[in-house]
């Protein structure tokens with residue numbers, strides 16, 4: 001067989017429709033999947049070690065299975081999962097890119113993984129070096145003065161940033177009440193503002209999908225603590241008037257918070273610090289080699305401009321002469337995570353940054369933007385872009401034509417894509433776009449894979465014309481067929497007992 005000159009992309013839908021039994025269903029009394037080491041520590045009765053008040057009255061039900069059955073069960077389940085290692089995962093706003101295995105190897109190195117977080121700085125100079133180096137690299141990438149590596153996720157970074165904002169204003173005796181957010185913002189932004197003790201003021205987007213500068217000027221005032229923006233914004237568009245926005249917010253004494261979830265789009269090209277931002281969080285578990293989703297663990301470091309460094313959470317690893325030490329900034333807001341954050345995620349990020357180098361990181365952003373624009377143009381006649389002009393790393397498309405012609409909606413397109421062997425894009429987000437399908441191809445997908453996705457979308461458009469009813473029931477070939485999502489979310493069955501049928 002000869003290789004096709006253009007190469008060929010492969011992707012396949014998940015298979016296997018037989019219901020997988022739970023571990024409780026395959027449990028047999030007396031079976032064990034573990035063996036404990038023999039030890040010379042004398043056996044003690046449980047009652048001698050645990051106060052009676054904390055002892056369970058009856059044994060807790062646990063599944064009893066052999067190692068062989070356990071491994072088979074978990075392996076079967078893993079074959080029914082879609083993942084970034086299996087195929088394309090164009091879930092807009094989530095940056096589900098392929099993460100190099102090299103970074104996994106770094107994080108698994110026992111020299112890093114087996115160090116106790118309470119070990120003193122004198123014995124852990126290597127780990128501190130990693131943390132200081134990562135902080136310096138992240139500050140160079142964002143154009144900021146210093147950073148905390150503690151927050152465990154983007155949303156945790158947002159809350160940290162808002163607490164920093166509050167501490168900064170309080171230190172000046174300035175009581176401010178509101179934080180401004182555009183109407184296209186990610187849901188965590190208003191949630192973090194509320195948790196941070198501020199009120200949300202929403203500013204509308206204009207017909208170009210960008211912050212409406214005049215509307216922003218109207219809502220700004222001396223009680224505004226700051227604005228939270230992501231740039232590129234959640235429509236995948238670059239806020240072109242960011243310098244004017246920054247000036248308007250700074251003029252009323254507010255601070256600019258950069259939601260760096262979309263940093264993948266601008267790495268090495270433009271820095272939030274140069275756009276006028278004062279506080280930046282970064283989702284290391286998107287841009288820097290840790291998979292996003294599935295509940296973590298992640299890392300959402302927060303970098304700040306010079307006037308906020310004194311308020312950063314502590315302790316931070318710092319250079320202290322020729323040594324490295326832990327230090328807590330003078331007016332620190334305190335800890336935002338136990339120990340030093342999700343340290344192995346931090347090690348992976350440093351490995352990713354150093355292996356790419358400055359030029360490599362710039363290429364990451366350039367290719368991410370190129371791939372999104374290629375896809376936007378390639379499928380635009382089927383799924384028109386919400387704003388048909390140059391996008392950044394993701395494109396917000398719409399299923400409006402398919403809906404008008406065949407009654408097929410964004411959800412149906414996304415579900416049918418699963419039968420084609422691709423993960424679905426983000427749907428119905430941002431909320432301000434009708435029938436939104438937000439694709440983020442990322443830089444790690446090849447032109448062949450992008451073309452395969454485009455062809456799958458073409459097949460879906462043909463099917464919409466002939467079999468709209470079938471599409472409304474799709475997927476039918478995957479391990480779990482179409483579920484009633486609202487009901488599944490509201491009727492949670494979190495029990496080991498045999499679930500009642502929905």
Ligand SMILES: Cc1ncc(COP(=O)(O)O)c(C=O)c1O
Pocket residue numbers: 093094153154155156186188189230234259261262283298300
């Ligand atoms: C724009 C934006 N902001 C914030 C977040 C929150 O990040 P995390 O999921 O790590 O809390 C996300 C997550 O996808 C996002 O897309």
